Amino acid sequence: VAPDLPAADLSVAVTPEDPIDRVDAAAFAARQLANILHERLRTAGLTCLRLRVLAELADGTRLERIWRTREPLTESATADRVRWQLDGWLTSGGAGAIATLILEPLESAPPDVVGALWGERNDTTAVRRAANRVQSTLGIDKVLTPRLVGGRGVAERIDFVPYGEERGVDKQGSWPGRIPGPLPARLTHPATRVRMLNARAQDVVVTAEALLSDTPHALGWGRHRYRVAAWAGPWPVDTGWWGPDAQRVARLQVVGQAENERHPRAWLLLWLSGGGWRIEAGY
Template sequence: MLSPVRSLVLWFPDWPVTALLLDGAALDPGAPVAVFENNVVVACSDAARAAGVRRGQRRRDAQAACPGLSVVPADPVRDARAFAPLVARIEELAPGVQIVRPGLCALRARGPARYYGGEAEAARTLVTALREGGVAAVCAGIADGLFTAQLAARAARPDDPVLVVPAGEAAEFLAPLSVAVLDASTGFPAGSPGRSGSREAGLPELLARLGVHTLGAFAAMGVDRVRERFGEQGVRLHALAGGRDSRPIEPRTPPPELHREVVFEPPLELADQIAFGMRIAADEFVSALGERRLVCTELRVELTGDRGERSERVWLHPGSFDAAAVVDRVRWQLAEDAQSILGSGVARVRISPEAVDEASHHVIGLFGSGPEERVHHALSRVQAMLGHRGVLTPAIGGGRWLVERQVLVPWGDRAIVAKERARPWPGSLPDPLPTTVYPEPRTVEVTDVAGATVVVGEREVLSAPPAFLAAGARRSRIRSWAGPWPIRERGWDAARRRRAHRFQVVDDDGTAWLLVEEDGAWTAEGRYD
């Protein structure tokens, strides 16, 4: 087994909460906040912790302990996005960073210790630089091996955020710690199957049943006994408990700097001036991608106001962005968010690729670009003249009523309606949908053979079978019909509640209609052509 490598770990406590604040969430830093995943607390603020909220609590238990708790869903993308600038800052001072997960990173201690005059001095330099960058909650641990260094960082105090475990003393440092630190994050998941294949408790629970409560007691067990009971995975954790962590630090390869940023001093208010100032940056942005044989298919635009306001949006493109398209997106975002979000002049604009693709996938064909590409260029030119919402394409969204399901999406944007359509929507109409949908329901009359209007009673029972349908001047006999299918909406809201019934009818001309009965009145919602 290889000897442990001196490792330096930087730990950011409650990183999901810190990332939420760094991402510009409108929350008070001193308010009780908790981040939930699967209705379980994964991180919480100091105020929430003081009120009794703990990691691993169920949502209702956390809200019972702190009624004023702000509930925020977990977002791994947000955590990684907010962590990337901090990693870049660390790499400016000490290269060779390994990202264990957002909020936890490691690097070899030898290089920084030589450069800054000692291990503790190197750790304090990194902690000071991160705190000056706006992150107050950061601790550093240095020890033999990544596992021990991580626990050392967690054991550091806020008033002294650097804890150094001298070389060769990892076992002594780990000995009094609970075996509970050997959880799923170290590779032995709780509730994993034993050697017989049956479902058993996790390693900490099994050790507690055996009377082994500390890492020192676990490390004192014989290796053969550990292998016999827990297998090779248990042997690896046994080595960690004894301070024999042989895992090397695997530095990441820093991604290329593809973003561009323009700072306006003094801040500008006119969209044309800002768009003109972005032209050079847009050219450089597209050229930098081209040098790596890439194109941008999704563009992130971030606008920062003079007073700290922030507008951020991801723009999509059916093909790939060129410099003119990038400038257009900046202009459109200014037009849509200048009044609602940005109340002052624009001080900074940042453009970055959210998604890229191989440039070879977007090369014009040998015999021309084809009709689809020509249509795209034509619509893009019209959109550039009329604005972002000047050219719209239809998409099918979610909802119970057909008019609600008609969604108009700006040309080039992906229709963000898949999640809405995936909802259950009880009472919605299944496929096939009517071909013709009336923007405003058409008033019709449905009568029985005696000429009386057909109504639906309290128990969904019709007053009489439908016999005739009158739509305007046209009156026809109903050949067949199906229904009613009740729809109940917003029963808790007296002003907006709805109680209606759908019917499908076919008249004697063979035309199929989708009808709605509501409070004794009949309307046509659509027609099957």
């Protein structure tokens, strides 16, 4: 067990003679501050795992972004992230010139502790270096990794963050209309339309009361026909009910089997008001 590290102010700041309003000036300031910051970290025998980038604008406005990474930030990685963030602030419009730039390590650890915790391997190192090279060339947001977030459907529960960055998982909340687990593993193309039929080969739809108009008997997918063995739902959701383009949708879990197949299949269907059924994902 390592003793608590003494708190030390490792933050660095720069206030240029002229406020930063160009990308090239931002890149220079990023490299300069990254170099100073990592000199302080090396002197303290620490590595940075969570970094706050803070910009004070000429009009007094403060902008900030917190980066949390799985691996310790190198000087080059820090410079790239700061440069990318400043580029975004300067080119997004309305931010104004940057009068002061501050880098503040929010979480740090000795290098040996970080390595012991993550058990770094050679293949992991190679992947990280390759990803960092692409990010350095094309931008931090050009290499992404998925994370699980809150949501009702399947696709909306997947979010992407820049590689190497860790963000806290969104609060799950109640999410009325959320489908129960287990979740489907395969997403399908949004244009995958199907028909749900009753025993008389008539379409089964979702009514205004969020109920099925009849008992599902078969599912038609192109030229294929699957006999429905079980189903659950529907779970209705009013998406964007506050806006002019509000749409009522509902989800239905279905298990079906074709005559020429030995094993049943399972899908998550999505009902679009006025647009029929489509397969959102498969189990």
